[in-house]
Amino acid sequence: MSEPVTLDVRDGVAHVRLRRPDRGNAIDLATARGLLAAATACQQHRVRAVVLRGAGRSFCVGGDLREFASFEGDALARHLVEVTGALHAALRAFAALDAPLVAAVHGAVAGAGVGLAAAADLTIAADDATFVCAYTGIGYTPDAGVTWTLPRLVGPKRALDLLLTNRRLGAREAAEIGLVSRVVALSLLDGEVERVAAALATGATAAFGATRRLVAAGLSADLDAHLDREAEALAAAAISPEGRAGVAAFLNRRKE
Numbered sequence: 001m002s003e004p005v006t007l008d009v010r011d012g013v014a015h016v017r018l019r020r021p022d023r024g025n026a027i028d029l030a031t032a033r034g035l036l037a038a039a040t041a042c043q044q045h046r047v048r049a050v051v052l053r054g055a056g057r058s059f060c061v062g063g064d065l066r067e068f069a070s071f072e073g074d075a076l077a078r079h080l081v082e083v084t085g086a087l088h089a090a091l092r093a094f095a096a097l098d099a100p101l102v103a104a105v106h107g108a109v110a111g112a113g114v115g116l117a118a119a120a121d122l123t124i125a126a127d128d129a130t131f132v133c134a135y136t137g138i139g140y141t142p143d144a145g146v147t148w149t150l151p152r153l154v155g156p157k158r159a160l161d162l163l164l165t166n167r168r169l170g171a172r173e174a175a176e177i178g179l180v181s182r183v184v185a186l187s188l189l190d191g192e193v194e195r196v197a198a199a200l201a202t203g204a205t206a207a208f209g210a211t212r213r214l215v216a217a218g219l220s221a222d223l224d225a226h227l228d229r230e231a232e233a234l235a236a237a238a239i240s241p242e243g244r245a246g247v248a249a250f251l252n253r254r255k256e
Helices: 029-045 065-069 073-096 112-119 146-154 156-165 171-177 186-201 205-218 223-238 241-255
Strands: 005-010 013-018 049-054 101-105 108-110 122-126 130-132 182-184
Touching: 005 029, 013 029, 013 186, 029 073, 049 186, 065 073, 073 112, 101 112, 101 186, 108 112, 112 122, 112 130, 112 146, 122 171, 122 186, 130 171, 146 156, 171 182, 182 186, 205 223, 205 241, 223 241
Parallel strands: 013 049, 049 101, 101 122, 108 130, 122 182
Antiparallel strands: 005 013
16 A cells, blocks of 8 residues: 655655545545654754645545544544544644745645645645535534634634535635635646745745744734744844845845
């Protein structure tokens, strides 16, 4: 059996791919554990950017309901705790990286697939992508951070509309409400993602990481505390090797 998640690191970019195309890259226990292993490896490799993709016609259709249906009662509850435990640990590991996470999404994006797309720093969608939360439609509640990320991206009222009615969004509307960063033609998706990842991989990784953490903290901090946090982060960045080199390069260009 092929691995449900693969990792390939090239030129500082970690390419993480969901590889269950016959099941729409549905997340079973093995896939959740594979994502966690990939995220942990990204930490160990100290990559400079991460790209998350799905093989086949869909990015990720959510949890593997066929696997879940093979359990009953307490066994099902224990199994779901294992799946979400691994998946959520993977999301925490990706969030802890300095390297930005770029999601390349296409086709069906549902359930936990929405969570993976929303967790990325940059989400680039093909024009064939469709998004649906789907959880409450089967009597489940959300996982994969959806109830944390979605209200922050699109607002609580719109998030509840999507979560309670399971309304399906096209790629353009997803971009309009802030769920994705940009939309490109399906034929251009891989090229655009490669271009963005390569540019990020040559950037100031430590500054990217600090900026990611500032944005995340700013969503729940009061203004006074956050202004102090920004000042401390800026001072640390300015005296870092990356900061000094960046200013020197800028000043040299001004002299030319």
